[in-house]
Amino acid sequence: ESAGYYGYGEPATKEQIAGWDIDVRPDGKGLPEGSGTVDEGMNVYETYCSSCHGAFGEGMGRFPKLAGGDGSLTEDRPEKTVGSYWPYASTLWDYIHRAMPFFAPQSLTDDQVYALTAYVLNLNYIVDGDFVANKETLPKVKMPNEDNFVWEDPRPDIHNERCMKDCRDTVEVTDSAVGKNLTPSTTGPLDKGLTE
Amino acid sequence: ESAGYYGYGEPATKEQIAGWDIDVRPDGKGLPEGSGTVDEGMNVYETYCSSCHGAFGEGMGRFPKLAGGDGSLTEDRPEKTVGSYWPYASTLWDYIHRAMPFFAPQSLTDDQVYALTAYVLNLNYIVDGDFVANKETLPKVKMPNEDNFVWEDPRPDIHNERCMKDCRDTVEVTDSAVGKNLTPSTTGPLDKGLTE
Amino acid sequence: VGGALAGISPRLGAAETQYPPEIPSWTRSLGPGVVTDPYGVPSPFEKGVIRRNVPWLTAEKTSSISFSPLQHLKGIITPNGLFFERHHAGRPEVDPQQHRLMIHGLVDRPIILSMEDLQRFPSVSQINFIECPANGGMEWRGAQLNSLQFLHGMVSCAEWTGVRLSTLLQEVGMKPEGKWLLAEGADGAAMTRSIPMEKALDDVIVAYAQNGEALRREQGYPIRLVVPGWEGNTHVKWLRRLEVGDKPWMQREETSKYTDLMPDGTAHGFTWVMEAKSVITSPCPEMPLRGSGIYQIEGIAWSGKGKVKAVDVSVDGGRNWRQARLREPVMSKSLTRFSLEWNWDGNPALLQSRVIDETGYVQPTLSQLKEARGTNSIYHKNAIQTWQVTPDGSVNNVQV
Amino acid sequence: VGGALAGISPRLGAAETQYPPEIPSWTRSLGPGVVTDPYGVPSPFEKGVIRRNVPWLTAEKTSSISFSPLQHLKGIITPNGLFFERHHAGRPEVDPQQHRLMIHGLVDRPIILSMEDLQRFPSVSQINFIECPANGGMEWRGAQLNSLQFLHGMVSCAEWTGVRLSTLLQEVGMKPEGKWLLAEGADGAAMTRSIPMEKALDDVIVAYAQNGEALRREQGYPIRLVVPGWEGNTHVKWLRRLEVGDKPWMQREETSKYTDLMPDGTAHGFTWVMEAKSVITSPCPEMPLRGSGIYQIEGIAWSGKGKVKAVDVSVDGGRNWRQARLREPVMSKSLTRFSLEWNWDGNPALLQSRVIDETGYVQPTLSQLKEARGTNSIYHKNAIQTWQVTPDGSVNNVQV
Ligand code: HEC
Ligand code: HEC
Ligand SMILES: [Ca+2]
Ligand SMILES: [Ca+2]
Ligand SMILES: [Ca+2]
Ligand SMILES: [Ca+2]
Ligand SMILES: [Ca+2]
Ligand SMILES: [Ca+2]
Ligand SMILES: [Co+2]
Ligand SMILES: [Co+2]
Incomplete structure (x- = not known):
């Protein structure tokens, strides 16, 4: 059938699309007018963000760290942050704008989101203190970890034969969950969450 | 696998089986010791049964009629009762014993059930007033409608070709549910039952 | 796109709509967390999707039936909470430890x-x-x-x-x-x-x-x-x-x-099998049509003798039929979904569906069943259902 | 068999057992009628069969997960009330009229x-x-x-x-x-x-x-x-x-x-497919063995690439394998059940299951995954699960 065969629904008007089309791509497509500085970002951040993510993006409890972790990706305990891990700056604008602050998503102005983006990038030493984020500057920000991403699935990375007999010599139990005291109750009422 | 291969559960003892094995067959298999007369049955019936089934088995509201309906099976509105329809007397003993009185099943003694069986049969003019029901007499009671049952499924009784085009000449709506005012509400809360 | 610094969620308000270009209130706030319902329940917006009974049919709810809301169901699985009920002495509360x-x-x-x-x-x-x-x-x-x-x-x-x-x-x-x-x-x-x-x-x-x-x-x-x-x-x-x-x-x-x-007064016993049957579930009296246009006539078919082989749909009361599409999976003694596209011109119509099962049995009309069995056999009424469509889109149960 | 004329249900009483030869109390009374629950709910005896969360895993229940009680589930359909949850901002209450x-x-x-x-x-x-x-x-x-x-x-x-x-x-x-x-x-x-x-x-x-x-x-x-x-x-x-x-x-x-x-610090993106996986659901830590004897080792298998072709089970930690029976229906990108009979002699054992999907992919061991990907890739851990059976019948999560 050709387009419009069923004819259900209504045409989406430009205004309606504008109200919902909030996504932003690495090439800057989707970024609105407006701008924000690192300093402005610091103010907004203190008001809406630091309570969960810490004054310098260091995280609080199990709320995510937003800065730091440089060079940790090959370590035993990697710290994946905006600075150490994220491949694109656009994602930061997009995500803050769509999902933060956690308890009131999509409540910030575009200028505020630009400012916060500038601030978080600066916390990660990716941009200088005089950086002004806008739809021209952001797509040009090169994230430190961008080139470490492989956007193709290398799997299957394990290729096994279906062995049926004498498939291995020894079997040694190397670890057990017994006695670790990490398992919530699996009968009766739910365990109370630690955060409540 | 042979019997007992899994070996789960426990052997059912004679006593345990006796406690649960309550079914009765037309040949009398399953009928216990004991007996009851039509007169005894009338007393028990008045105490436990007449409130729902009427003093003479004539039924109450939509509670089933237990007697009458003779010769009605070929009429426009057949009345299917123990007398007019049921093929076997054993079923009466079995059913009263397992399921009646409605609010207290399996509360009657075997003698009471024999007496009730005799009484309901008598209400239907199937046995005389001096009939004594017991495991000898009951299997011999011949029910009036027994021979009208065919214990083999005659279906498929309709054999259609799968016609696709011009399969009938006229189509006339012969009846409609519209306006009959019989349909409970299909949205919102449930209709209150008439009996509540 | 964006709110004001002064207030959080500034556009929330009772008079607001929630559709484009507006950003709905539920997008601008947090919902309740996991295990709010350790055993989940349907959305309150689905509260009309329930089993219902017909009070005048039976003497007591303890020996009675309730009906599944087929008009709301999709696919072939009936969710457990909406499975029809038939009890002869109510629903006992059995202790599985003691049973x-x-x-x-x-x-x-x-x-x-x-x-x-x-x-x-x-x-x-x-x-x-x-x-x-x-x-x-x-x-x-x-x-x-x-x-x-x-x-x-x-x-x-x-x-x-x-x-x-x-x-x-x-x-x-x-x-x-x-x-x-x-x-x-x-x-x-x-x-x-x-x-x-x-x-x-x-x-x-x-x-x-x-x-x-x-x-x-x-x-x-x-x-x-x-x-x-x-x-x-x-x-x-x-x-x-x-x-x-x-x-x-x-x-x-x-x-x-x-x-x-x-x-003739005889009775057939041991008629155990549920012979093949089908019914159109959309449209139906509860789900009328909304103006002329393209519809997918949809329904369910089943046979106690095995698989559904085909379903045909008629929009002219059984004069002419078109074969419907069967939806996967088609399993033995299971419900099977069918559908057929129909461009409704707004004129009166008489919709029917007719199943053919793997034994070749073709679902009969009500007249055929009545001719063969009269009107007092109560059970096994697997006749073709006719839905009457009126120009205003209403759908009614009629017999032809 | 039968009670006394004097009292209705004379054998009812708190101290009574409900199993043979006794006639249970629920057989000697009427249960509640139809539409007692217009939308049905599980028996109160099943109140432990619920989704559960792990409080220490996440910061907030609004961005968290709850787990399906696989130890209680049968067949391949997960009832809707027990489907696992994963929310990133809680569970919004969306009005379908406005959505x-x-x-x-x-x-x-x-x-x-x-x-x-x-x-x-x-x-x-x-x-x-x-x-x-x-x-x-x-x-x-x-x-x-x-x-x-x-x-x-x-x-x-x-x-x-x-x-x-x-x-x-x-x-x-x-x-x-x-x-x-x-x-x-x-x-x-x-x-x-x-x-x-x-x-x-x-x-x-x-x-x-x-x-x-x-x-x-x-x-x-x-x-x-x-x-x-x-x-x-x-x-x-x-x-x-x-x-x-x-x-x-x-x-x-x-x-x-x-x-x-x-x-090495690189990261793989767009790793969308869920590779084949299986796990034994009975026995498991929540469902231990009760003495030596015949058991049906049972579990679920699935593959994001299509159908499950076979599942093998080992009771000696992967040294030797036997092919399990697959339960019908086997459908693409669906759970598939398998089972294998096992006569447990009461000795310690290490149970494993291993799925092979229609692409020929064989479920890997944890050591293989760790060797290929280290221990920090978080996602896609589709390794063989080992259950340790101890002589008292307990079943524990171990790694080998
Ligand atoms: C009430 C707590 C809270 C507040 C306030 C909050 N956040 Fe978050 N933030 C979270 C949580 C929780 C997550 C993880 C959400 C998830 O699991 O998807 C998160 C995730 C993030 C992330 C992604 C982290 C990652 O590595 O993927 C960024 C960036 C972020 N927040 C920025 C902000 C900014 C900027 C603000 C202020 C405008 C803010 N947050 C306010 C709780 C909060
Ligand atoms: C509280 C009401 C009530 C009482 C009291 C009661 N019954 Fe019933 N009886 C019913 C109902 C309701 C049915 C139909 C049950 C069903 O739908 O399966 C029934 C069915 C029967 C039937 C089967 C009727 C048929 O045509 O299939 C018999 C026989 C019967 N009762 C006998 C008795 C006897 C004998 C007693 C007394 C010991 C008794 N009943 C007491 C309500 C009652
Ligand atoms: Ca866009
Ligand atoms: Ca028996
Ligand atoms: Ca508005
Ligand atoms: Ca029958
Ligand atoms: Ca006792
Ligand atoms: Ca991935
Ligand atoms: Co905006
Ligand atoms: Co008895």
Whole structure:
């Protein structure tokens, strides 16, 4: 059938699309007018963000760290942050704008989101203190970890034969969950969450 | 696998089986010791049964009629009762014993059930007033409608070709549910039952 | 796009719409977290999607039926909370710790099984419909109810898991004279049905699970018989006892009830199979049309004898038919969905569906059934349903 | 057999047992009638069968997970009330009357659909599992949780009904440059994922029903994407928007999250497929053995690439394997049940299951995955699970 065969629904008007089309791509497509500085970002951040993510993006409890972790990706305990891990700056604008602050998503102005983006990038030493984020500057920000991403699935990375007999010599139990005291109750009422 | 291969559960003892094995067959298999007369049955019936089934088995509201309906099976509105329809007397003993009185099943003694069986049969003019029901007499009671049952499924009784085009000449709506005012509400809360 | 710094969620307000270009309130706030409902329930917006009963049909709700809301259901699985109900003495509250299954009679090793014992046997799962043979039985004499739910809602379909009767009968060592099986429930009706051994050994299971979880109380918790394709009443619920015998028991439910009275006064017993049936579920009285245009006529079909082979749809009261598309998966003794595109021009129409099953059986018309069986056989009314479409889009139950 | 005339139900009493030869109290009384629960709920005896969470895993229940009680589930359908949960901003309460789906971008006819509009399109049903790619992700470094539910309960399976994306994209007239699709949710996370057009046009649906009824709120009511076999996170819930574009959007969930960090510091993105996996569900830590004897080792297997071809079971930690029986139906990108009889002699044992899917892929060991990917890739841990059986019948989560 050709387009419009069923004819259900209504045409989406430009205004309606504008109200919902909030996504932003690495090439800057989707970024609105407006701008924000690192300093402005610091103010907004203190008001809406630091309570969960810490004054310098260091995280609080199990709320995510937003800065730091440089060079940790090959370590035993990697710290994946905006600075150490994220491949694109656009994602930061997009995500803050769509999902933060956690308890009131999509409540910030575009200028505020630009400012916060500038601030978080600066916390990660990716941009200088005089950086002004806008739809021209952001797509040009090169994230430190961008080139470490492989956007193709290398799997299957394990290729096994279906062995049926004498498939291995020894079997040694190397670890057990017994006695670790990490398992919530699996009968009766739910365990109370630690955060409540 | 042979019997007992899994070996789960426990052997059912004679006593345990006796406690649960309550079914009765037309040949009398399953009928216990004991007996009851039509007169005894009338007393028990008045105490436990007449409130729902009427003093003479004539039924109450939509509670089933237990007697009458003779010769009605070929009429426009057949009345299917123990007398007019049921093929076997054993079923009466079995059913009263397992399921009646409605609010207290399996509360009657075997003698009471024999007496009730005799009484309901008598209400239907199937046995005389001096009939004594017991495991000898009951299997011999011949029910009036027994021979009208065919214990083999005659279906498929309709054999259609799968016609696709011009399969009938006229189509006339012969009846409609519209306006009959019989349909409970299909949205919102449930209709209150008439009996509540 | 964006709010004001001053207030959080500044655009929230009672008079607001929630559709584009507005950003809905639920997008601008946090919802309740996980395990808010450790056992989940439907959205409050779905509160009309419930089982319903017809008060004037039965004397008591304890010996009564409730109907599945077919007009709202999709696919072939009936969610457990909406499976139709048929109780003869209410819905017992059985304690699975205390409940037992006794298997005895013409066997070498009569046994008593706890529910734990039962679950240790090899198990199978199968998706089967269950239909009460009285489904639609109030319509022999004429059109009465203007509702898909009340006309056809005594059929539901689930994935059943349990133990094959053949496994259990092998375990107890059936004697060669064992030709019949009595199944008995633990409800106040102590419901019983006689089942011939051939069927019992074929595909019958003692089920303990329904759509993945323990049976619901309304469907026989903790165990029931599933007798694929046969009268719902044979699927004895709250199963407590299985006795092997050499003859049928002629219990009340297979003599007084669930026998089919013919116009000549004879009656057919042991009419166990649910013959093939289908019904259009959309549109239907509860789901009328909204103006002319393209619709997908959709419905369900099933056969107690195996798989659905085809379904045809007519929009002119059975004069002409077009073959519908069957939706995967098509499974034996399970509901099967069909659909057919229809461009409604706004004129009156008479919609019908007609199933053909793998035995070649073609679903009959009501007139044919009445001619063959009269109007007093109550059960097994598997006739073609006619929905009358009027120019305003209303859909009504009519007979032609 | 029979009571006394004097009192009704004379044998009822608190100290009584309810098993043979006693007649249970629920057989000697009437239960509640039909529509006692117009929408049914499980027996109170099943109150322990619930979704559970692990409080120490996440900061907030609003961005958290709950696990399906696999130890209690049978067959392949997960009942809707027990489907696992994964929310990033809680479970929004969406009003289906106000909810809209917008389809725009590189299309000729951008449209906005109400939920009624959407349900008019031709629909399909398919039984598919959904698995969170973080299922079991806490066990890369060692055995932590001693519970089937918490180790593997982020997978569930349902019959989904909805409209093929290909149908919708055809309706809006996709431009030839349209190579990617962005799906966006209406929750507080406004969850987004980029999906390549090839997959979108293959088997993805916009689902509005789950096991016959409307989606549950926890699963995206009123509509979600079902992306068969792919990471659960791509199955965007509370779907509000589909945009066609020429490049992926590199959203937070496909960059910061759901990418797999390798020991050399590189990371693999777009690792969408859930590779084949299996786990023994009985016995398991929650369902220990009760003495030596015959058991049916049972479990579930699945593959994001199609059908399960075979499952093997080992009782000696992977030294020797026997092929298990697969239970019908075996469907593509659906859970499949397997079982194998085992006569337990009471000695210690190490139970494992290993799935082979239709591509010939054999489920790997944990050591193999660790060797290939290190211990920090979080997602896609589809390794063979080892259950340690001790002489007292206990079953423990161990690594070998
Ligand atoms: C009430 C707590 C809270 C507040 C306030 C909050 N956040 Fe968050 N933030 C979270 C949580 C929780 C997550 C993880 C959400 C998830 O699991 O998807 C998160 C995630 C993030 C992330 C992604 C981290 C990653 O590595 O993927 C960024 C960036 C972020 N927040 C920025 C902000 C900014 C900027 C603000 C202020 C405008 C803010 N947050 C306010 C709780 C909060
Ligand atoms: C509280 C009401 C009530 C009382 C008291 C009662 N019954 Fe019933 N009886 C019913 C109902 C309701 C049915 C139909 C049950 C069903 O739907 O399966 C029934 C069915 C029967 C039937 C089967 C009728 C048929 O045609 O299938 C018989 C026989 C019967 N009762 C006998 C008795 C006897 C004997 C007693 C007394 C010991 C008794 N009943 C007490 C309500 C009652
Ligand atoms: Ca866009
Ligand atoms: Ca017996
Ligand atoms: Ca507004
Ligand atoms: Ca019959
Ligand atoms: Ca006692
Ligand atoms: Ca991934
Ligand atoms: Co904005
Ligand atoms: Co007795």
